[in-house]
Amino acid sequence: MAFATSSATLQLASSLHGEALSSSSKSNIFMGPPVTFSVSTLSGKQLHSRKQLVVFSKKLSGLAEAMRIKRERELKSTTKGIRRPPLRRGKVSPRLPVPDHIPKPPYVGSNLLPEIASEYQTHDSEGIACMRAACELAARVLDNAGKLIRPSVTTNEIDKAVHQMIIDAGAYPSPLGYGGFPKSVCTSVNECMCHGIPDSRQLQDGDIINIDVTVYLNGYHGDTSKTFLCGDVSDAMKRLVKVTEECLERGIAVCKDGTSFKKIGKRISEHAEKYGYGVVERFVGHGVGTVFHSEPFIYHHRNDQPGHMVEGQTFTIEPILTLGSTECITWPDNWTAVAADGSAAAQFEHTILITRTGAEILTTY
Template sequence: MQKHIVIISKKISGLEEAMRIRRERELRTTKPFRRIPPLRRGKVSAPLSVPDHIPKPPYVTTTLLPELSSEAQIHDSGGIAHMRTACELAARVLDYAGTLVRPSVTTNEIDKAVHKMIIDAGAYPSPLGYGGFPKSVCTSVNECMCHGIPDSRQLQDGDIINIDVTVFLNGYHGDTSKTFLCGNVNDATKRLVKVTEECLERAISVCKDGASFKKIGKRISFQVFSVADILRTWPEVAQSLRVRDKARLEWKPPEGNKVKLNFDGSYGNPGISRIGRVLRNSDRRILGMFSGRIGNENSLKAELLALLQGLKLAKQLGCRHVEVEGDSKVVISWATNSSHTPWTFKRMIREVEKIAKKVEAEFKWVRRSANGLADGLAKQGALRQQLFWAAL
């Protein structure tokens, strides 16, 4: 009986190849690290006492969790001042707790130190008694995600520990936490902590009056699912995107607090149209990028769609004073004066104008040599089965 052999092949895109090369390099150069054994619970001691003269939150006398307020809470200037005082105390306690992190120290010892500092300041340790929680601080070691209970376990060399401090002072809670490294921590774990801190900073940057929780969550997701590591290895990415050194030299970064959007669209002639765009700041740092195919569209619609998607990203990231550059004179002229736009593109141009006004966009035509990365991303889009984009 004759055997049939089936060979399945897959075309790998330039970015995927760059990722594979990077992973192989890391495997060759990364030093092996000692694996930390699974976390085991230690002995939990009795709750610490709080002096009677310190005001306590109402949930202390019950094991039931307090209900969420059904009404919006608007604080006056006095309330905001009390809130700030509570938060400042929590921050000081957290900094002090971080100095205690070292191998052989138990989380129970950290709990005692935190408890004493809080009550010495005339405040109450908020976790104590909340829903029956038995300790004055939360200590989450390694794979314990959050709200870990301090116990007799000693911290080990290579651990990470998140310390969550909350104080109740003048009727307000001040809540803060941070992850600390204990001893010699391996590179992968350091990277985890660093990326998490970057997510926190990005999330804080969008917090303002009227901002939705959804927007905060999106900013965190963008930071986690980024291609920052790939982009730092410029040689591989430059090769995969077919960007020449000349293009890198001719592109000029924006000035001051402005950001620059470069976009490009191309048509297979005949074939699948593809688009690319990239958003960068004055430090040449990439804030977001996109590459993908859009179906059988003409080149002008591809260019216009790349511009529109780029402006949407700038708006989503909260950018202002956006310099927009493209190598299509026609599309740039439509964006600056929509009266000459054909009726088939009027709807898209009106959307461009609407977003451009919000992000305070300025449009400028540039040669393709100064639009190299966007051009490379558009060409890269022809190799991808799915849209690729990332905010960094």
Template sequence: MIRLFKLLLFLGSSMNNIGKKHSQKWNIIIARKLSGLEEAMRIRRLRELQNTTKVKKRQPLRCGKVSGRLPVPDHILKPPYVNSSVLPELSCEPQFHDEEGIARMRAACELAARVLDYAGTLVRPSVTTNEIDKAVHEMIIDAGAYPSPLGYGGFPKSVCTSVNECMCHGIPDSRQLQEGDIINIDVTVYLNGYHGDTSKTYFCGNVDESMKRLVRVTEECLEKAISVCKDGANFRKIGRRISEHAERFGYGVVERFVGHGVGTIFHSEPIIIHHRNDKPGHMVEGQTFTIEPILTMGSIDCVTCDDGWTTLTADGSPAAQFEHTLLITRTGAEILTKC
């Protein structure tokens, strides 16, 4: 009887220890699940906040009248696609540069950055995007360069101006900017045979906080993407960094439009994907390309207008974009499109 009692005590103690171990194991599993659930709920709350934030109601973007192409003096060196309305094919060769090429890339990109900064000073209510285009055109021509968008695949203007729900490739026209608009201005110049490409989203007058947040986070996404760039780094890191940061705020990352190699050719490999992806390939010292993420408050789907260029969010939600041209170095990336 005593032996039986001791055996029962032993079994009880063992079961209790096993129970504690199982309890600890389940506690760990539950804790992990709760941690994941909390993160999912946090993202959901951010999305709900984004959707419920009061945004000043505005009319859908309406395109204005597009004026004719501005003239370029004969002495300005022009890219080879200018005399054709056919959209050039993407070059399959990445672009690398020797010392002279890098010096020319720096000059083209620095000019593009100065032109973009100047264009930003023109943004205010009542100004038309056509007026911005004219000012940009004149500044580029005066610097002895060619406005790369002009004539590219038939594009009729010297700069892209994308307002509110326009994701990209907006054609400057007679529409006046309104109080509370956001506008992306995309400048590319062709100087001494090299393209420099950059863009930034600006505020027009008093912009509401939800739009300001979208613009701020989009710029932060570009900065975080640039921080992972260096010789030998995988291209897919770019999309992961952008997606991670955008998702923290409940924003969508547009998948249709990408960054690209740039140099003597306007658009080439590598294709830079801004969302999560498994694309192979890595960066190489001396290589130049753009990173240009577009974030939206709502749908990442888009519709292109009859002009073949102007691309809007499918649900009319605002979009923002930032872009830099980079030179890959052994230890990082040099931002070429800085003044």
């Protein structure tokens, strides 16, 4: 799940797989003092370099403008001929029961949001085996949930199926009761960036939906999500989904023991910008293991945050990309986060294990 960036101190707001973070994380790499030159002191070679710099700057400016226009066209193409109304809350049914014999996370029974653990989730061989089992189950449940997607199916039906699959495996659905979250899975449709609460709304032909599954098995959480297509989806939205998954893959590709966390955001931003997509800064990845959410916070945009990966560590990477604005509005339910301009958003997530030479994706099936 994703964490939310606030302009003040670190706090957990509207997050299942996402916590609130300080906006001081925002990168300032494009800002700095102005550079001035005195023509009388510049040599011919320096003048030539300056001209090259000006030309390069113009090229960058032109590229940014071209990508802005492209994004506007993409956004228009998603609604052309569809006139889909904005997402509205349907009826939310009561939470589903979990058998008493299934072990539950310590936060169950409290409606308060748990504090984010400061300890990194680093494991010995036994812990890694437990993480693999939990993550494999989460991936299998997500895969089966995706097979349910078709027009007229409600997100509440998806929640029921996910809930049953998890408890049948002897595990607990981690979102259920986390900070008062009323369901066993997050279902985020179209402009919903994350933390959508399953309800009575039927999926429509042309929708996209992110299903976010986390399971608690033998004391360990496995966390994963994927954006699925429902029926005949527009080319623009298909491309957004494809590029978002590619961003996740590129973020994982840089991971290994000793690598700085900030390289993840750099790689994701570079790829998203090629297509003119916005990377949502408010929600980030997190450590995951014996606790649902812990440090480090994994930023998906360019940033200067400190810290390096350590062998044996597990955390999530879960970028959210949009066709339009990256700003979001949280519904009165205190969970559902939707794009401020109503544009489509897509998200993909894996839990990974840091190794000496790379990263192992634990949430594969």
